[in-house]
Amino acid sequence: MPTYKAILLDIGTVCSISFVRDVLFPYAIAALPGYIRSEWDSPSFRPYRDAFPEDVRDSPEQLMSYVREVSEKDIKVSCLKQLQGLIWESGYRDGAYQAPIYPDVFPAIKHWSEELGLTVDIYSSGSVAAQKLLFQHTDAEVSDMTKYFSGYFDTVSAGPKTEAASYKIIAEKTGINAASWLFLSDNVKEVAAAKQAGMDAAIVVRPGNAPLNPEDKDAHRVVENGFDEVTAWI
Incomplete structure (x- = not known):
């Protein structure tokens, strides 16, 4: 389990x-x-x-x-x-674009949600409405991925992403204790804030990210091989 x-x-x-x-x-x-x-x-x-x-x-x-x-x-x-x-x-x-999802993402989220029974939520600085639009129009195997997500949070509903209080709000609103959450982000400050709030968290390295310094690598778990790596240890 x-x-x-x-x-x-x-x-x-x-x-x-x-x-x-x-x-x-x-x-x-x-x-x-x-x-x-x-x-x-x-x-x-x-x-x-x-x-x-x-x-x-x-x-x-x-x-x-x-x-x-x-x-x-x-x-x-x-x-x-x-x-x-x-x-x-x-x-x-109008079909002007689709959201390009990393190839490892859809299989992992489907597995986490359907087979492991995990709650999977999104937290972004973009509005909740924009988040839902993005996941309704992806280039993944299933274009509309929204059924795999339980909730969406933005800076209006939860607060700034670099503040620990925001992650506490998410835990309170969902009724899931902070210690039961894993937060994945490409932003070191966000990961630090989530951990301060009591969540586990890891930095996900993706193409185009700023390189991590040795201190960040020592302070936080780093995911370098996509969500398949996450699935192996959750």
């Missing part, structure tokens, strides 16, 4: 971060003008528009200028994440 009851995954461990950086972000910026102008007065869009600072929502031009500014500075604000999710949804729906 597995030692853990639940596995928490950072999206960077299952999908190349370059997909978000090189495909999704540019798509959102390119599609922004047409989307904002067409949806500006739509009742369904109003809650998203009103989530932006009051001084930038008087006109589509003001809002677009604000979005470009915070995007260029890589400032993570919840209102922008929600808007990006809406725009990405249209791109997924």
Whole structure:
């Protein structure tokens, strides 16, 4: 029987971060003008528009200028994440792209969920809506992977990913004790925060990651051979 009851995954461990950086972000910026102008007065869009600072929502031009500014500075604000999710949804729906999932990921998650009976959740700085969209439109053997996940968390529902309190919130919301979780991330600070909260955690090395220094390798478990390696010891 597995030692853990639940596995928490950072999206960077299952999908190349370059997909978000090189495909999704540019798509959102390119599609922004047409989307904002067409949806500006739509009742369904109003809650998203009103989530932006009051001084930038008087006109589509003001809002677009604000979005470009915070995007260029890589400032993570919840209102922008929600808007990006809406725009990405249209791109997924139109077949503009699929999420490129690492080949070891789908078999492992299916095994953890269906055969080991583990809870598998996602925790990302991207909105929950954006997370669900990504996993509904993948290039994996089963394109829609959402049935293998029990829950999704973002910085709104759980808090910043580098703070221990966020991982305690996830444990409380799921009703699964922190000591029963394994958190997998490609970010050393996130792994340290999860361990501080009482979770077990490991750094997953993926293509394009910044190299780990000797201190990080000594302080944390490092997964260098994908999720097959994780399956061997959970």
